[in-house]
Amino acid sequence: MRIAVIGGGIGGLTAARALVAAGIDAHVLDASERPGGVVVTTNVGGFVREHAASSFLGGPPHGALALCNELGVAVDKASPRAKRRWIFIDGKLRAVPTNPIELARSDLLTWRGKLDLVREPLRARRGLGEDESVHAFAARRFGAEAARALFAPFVTGVFAADAHAISLEAGFPRLAALDEQGGVLVGFAKQAVAGLLARARGETEPKTARGLWAPRGGLGTLASALATSLGDRVRSGVRVREIVRTVTGVAVDGERWDGAVLALPAELASAMVVDSMPEVATRLRTIYRAPVAIAYLGFPERAVRSRDGFGFLVAHGEDLRVLGVVFESVVWPDRAPSGQVLLRCIFGGGRDPEACDLSEPQLVEVARRDLSIALGITETPTHASVVKWDRGIAQYQVGHRDHVRAAVVAARAQRIALAGADYRGASINELCADASVIVDEVRSWA
Numbered sequence: 001m002r003i004a005v006i007g008g009g010i011g012g013l014t015a016a017r018a019l020v021a022a023g024i025d026a027h028v029l030d031a032s033e034r035p036g037g038v039v040v041t042t043n044v045g046g047f048v049r050e051h052a053a054s055s056f057l058g059g060p061p062h063g064a065l066a067l068c069n070e071l072g073v074a075v076d077k078a079s080p081r082a083k084r085r086w087i088f089i090d091g092k093l094r095a096v097p098t099n100p101i102e103l104a105r106s107d108l109l110t111w112r113g114k115l116d117l118v119r120e121p122l123r124a125r126r127g128l129g130e131d132e133s134v135h136a137f138a139a140r141r142f143g144a145e146a147a148r149a150l151f152a153p154f155v156t157g158v159f160a161a162d163a164h165a166i167s168l169e170a171g172f173p174r175l176a177a178l179d180e181q182g183g184v185l186v187g188f189a190k191q192a193v194a195g196l197l198a199r200a201r202g203e204t205e206p207k208t209a210r211g212l213w214a215p216r217g218g219l220g221t222l223a224s225a226l227a228t229s230l231g232d233r234v235r236s237g238v239r240v241r242e243i244v245r246t247v248t249g250v251a252v253d254g255e256r257w258d259g260a261v262l263a264l265p266a267e268l269a270s271a272m273v274v275d276s277m278p279e280v281a282t283r284l285r286t287i288y289r290a291p292v293a294i295a296y297l298g299f300p301e302r303a304v305r306s307r308d309g310f311g312f313l314v315a316h317g318e319d320l321r322v323l324g325v326v327f328e329s330v331v332w333p334d335r336a337p338s339g340q341v342l343l344r345c346i347f348g349g350g351r352d353p354e355a356c357d358l359s360e361p362q363l364v365e366v367a368r369r370d371l372s373i374a375l376g377i378t379e380t381p382t383h384a385s386v387v388k389w390d391r392g393i394a395q396y397q398v399g400h401r402d403h404v405r406a407a408v409v410a411a412r413a414q415r416i417a418l419a420g421a422d423y424r425g426a427s428i429n430e431l432c433a434d435a436s437v438i439v440d441e442v443r444s445w446a
């Protein structure tokens with residue numbers, strides 16, 4: 001089969017690679033001159049700027065770390081200084097507890113909030129097959145305080161979204177499963193006991209590289225290596241306008257193929273089939289990516305009171321506009337020149353899309369104000385720049401799985417597969433794993 005993969009982001013590139021490995025003649029058509037989509041790394045005066053993804057977890061066996069190893073891309077593990085995470089809530093930064101003793105001592109929750117949290121196993125479970133927002137789930141099982149102080153910032157960290165809008169089932173399927181099976185704390189406890197028993201029996205766990213990883217030189221290196229591995233199967237600078245159904249497959253701007261994989265934001269994919277496949281177009285329009293803006297600020301080390309950690313997330317209702325700040329050069333020391341620090345400030349997302357309408361100087365000013373409140377930084381930055389994406393981060397709204405199911409069925413009837421961040425997982429790890437779903441889908445047309 002000869003298949004057109006439209007979109008050369010990580011979703012399209014990993015899908016094409018898996019299709020080729022399965023013996024399918026896949027070719028990527030990408031509008032940009034540089035494959036990788038939103039995954040771009042630029043270096044401005046020694047400040048290494050990630051325009052989107054900046055790291056991935058090492059655990060999943062078919063994830064990004066395994067892909068880097070296959071492609072010969074050198075990787076680094078995040079600095080041990082990055083372990084601590086912070087939440088800005090009730091006017092100051094508070095550490096996220098990492099164990100029960102820290103939780104007992106933490107000022108992130110009141111005693112009432114902590115009691116509510118540990119009573120989670122006694123709470124009612126969700127009805128089978130019912131979706132709800134992550135906020136509704138967290139408030140139901142862990143109480144309103146934990147929902148605001150822990151879960152909502154966590155959702156902002158993953159989707160730059162409002163936890164009231166994001167689907168538990170689609171966004172956090174593991175939590176949804178634990179909820180149905182009798183509770184999150186009980187589920188974690190069972191896993192811990194099973195691990196201990198397995199170790200007592202001498203069973204060794206499969207070797208996983210836990211922790212946070214990134215390609216040396218940034219995620220852009222992975223995008224380039226993926227594109228290089230596909231050679232002349234990647235056609236850059238090709239902006240597809242229309243796809244129509246033919247008797248045996250599809251025509252992409254007049255060129256005939258046996259089928260197509262749409263690996264670009266659903267809204268753009270919808271526009272390509274609006275006249276020729278109206279049902280697919282309608283289904284795709286229900287799926288949304290939010291805009292996002294990133295302000296990068298560099299400072300001399302002395303300007304920043306030493307604070308270890310990955311960064312901080314901001315709870316709802318605080319007097320800061322930034323959604324979160326990554327202490328980029330604490331996590332990855334080579335991402336700032338010697339003696340300097342780099343802070344990556346994220347704005348917009350589903351929680352505050354209007355922030356992306358601010359001009360670049362305005363965003364830098366807001367970032368400086370927020371950093372002075374949260375971290376006490378008052379010096380003029382040595383580096384300040386902004387990157388914006390109109391369609392940045394996928395938003396899995398409540399009911400997302402049903403929308404995706406309906407879109408996949410409608411697309412299948414037209415020999416079209418749906419790939420990329422808008423459907424079954426937005427992280428780089430999930431996109432790597434999703435490539436095999438696309439191979440199965442395309443094979444099912446044979």
Ligand SMILES: Cc1cc2nc3c(=O)[nH]c(=O)nc-3n(C[C@H](O)[C@H](O)[C@H](O)COP(=O)(O)OP(=O)(O)OC[C@H]3O[C@@H](n4cnc5c(N)ncnc54)[C@H](O)[C@@H]3O)c2cc1C
Binds near residue numbers: 008029052
């Ligand atoms: C700020 C930010 C931070 C993030 N942080 C992380 C992180 O730390 N870890 C993590 O795992 N994930 C992270 N993510 C998520 C991850 O980066 C994205 O979900 C993923 O890279 C999206 O890949 P994609 O291939 O689905 O889409 P995209 O990267 O958007 O690619 C779509 C492609 O379609 C092409 N295209 C568009 N229109 C056309 C057309 N008409 N014809 C042909 N081609 C077209 C574009 O050129 C582009 O190459 C982050 C995302 C953002 C925005």
